[in-house]
Amino acid sequence: MKDYRATLKRVGLALVAFGLADIALMIYCILQDQSYSSSFNIFSVIAGVFLMRGSLGAARLITWFSAFMLTGFIGVIFLIFPFLQPIDLLVAQAKFDPVWFIALWLIAAAVLILLCWTYQQLRSSSVLAALQKSGRSTATPRLAIGLGIALVAVLVVALNMTLKGAAGDKAIELARQKLGPGYSYATQSIQWSGGHSSAVVAAYNDREIKYVSVEWSE
Numbered sequence: 001m002k003d004y005r006a007t008l009k010r011v012g013l014a015l016v017a018f019g020l021a022d023i024a025l026m027i028y029c030i031l032q033d034q035s036y037s038s039s040f041n042i043f044s045v046i047a048g049v050f051l052m053r054g055s056l057g058a059a060r061l062i063t064w065f066s067a068f069m070l071t072g073f074i075g076v077i078f079l080i081f082p083f084l085q086p087i088d089l090l091v092a093q094a095k096f097d098p099v100w101f102i103a104l105w106l107i108a109a110a111v112l113i114l115l116c117w118t119y120q121q122l123r124s125s126s127v128l129a130a131l132q133k134s135g136r137s138t139a140t141p142r143l144a145i146g147l148g149i150a151l152v153a154v155l156v157v158a159l160n161m162t163l164k165g166a167a168g169d170k171a172i173e174l175a176r177q178k179l180g181p182g183y184s185y186a187t188q189s190i191q192w193s194g195g196h197s198s199a200v201v202a203a204y205n206d207r208e209i210k211y212v213s214v215e216w217s218e
Helices: 002-031 041-052 056-084 087-096 098-122 125-133 142-162 166-179
Strands: 184-193 196-204 209-217
Touching: 002 041, 002 056, 002 098, 002 125, 041 056, 056 098, 056 125, 056 142, 087 098, 087 184, 087 196, 087 209, 166 184, 166 196, 166 209
Parallel strands: none
Antiparallel strands: 184 196, 196 209
């Protein structure tokens, strides 16, 4: 069973390295007073440690989560992200902050590659044989894939009803009152608290991008 242990160790090392890099990036963003969120960091490190110890239970669980996250991540990139960022806003971001723009897409590509590679490695013949010998399931995690697809569908509908709905239009209207007609506008986020609403709207043109905070009461 050396082959399967070598595979688990290899994947574990990759997850630990990625998790530590993610933690370092999170700390940097906090120190720079920039927003940052991630589903990896400490969880990736813990998962990697269990794999490095040769845990087949962890291998099965991480296979499930990698299938779920891979499905969801692909959906976010190709379906959800376009709802959040109009093409002309993406072009403006690439123009005015190319370092941030390139870094964002490099991170996204790294996450996608890591998830694909992790799933492929943990579904290799040596790992499947070890799982079968230990009495664990070797079935394709169809439920995880289905839940990932369902999550993306729910998010697409929710974003369409909020950012592209009446609340999103209200946020853009308030932002336009602040900055005037010389910008294009795209709602980035909306929050509700009781009868109070707040939102962040991107205002952009050929010269700059501004992020405007607006608030209103229902």
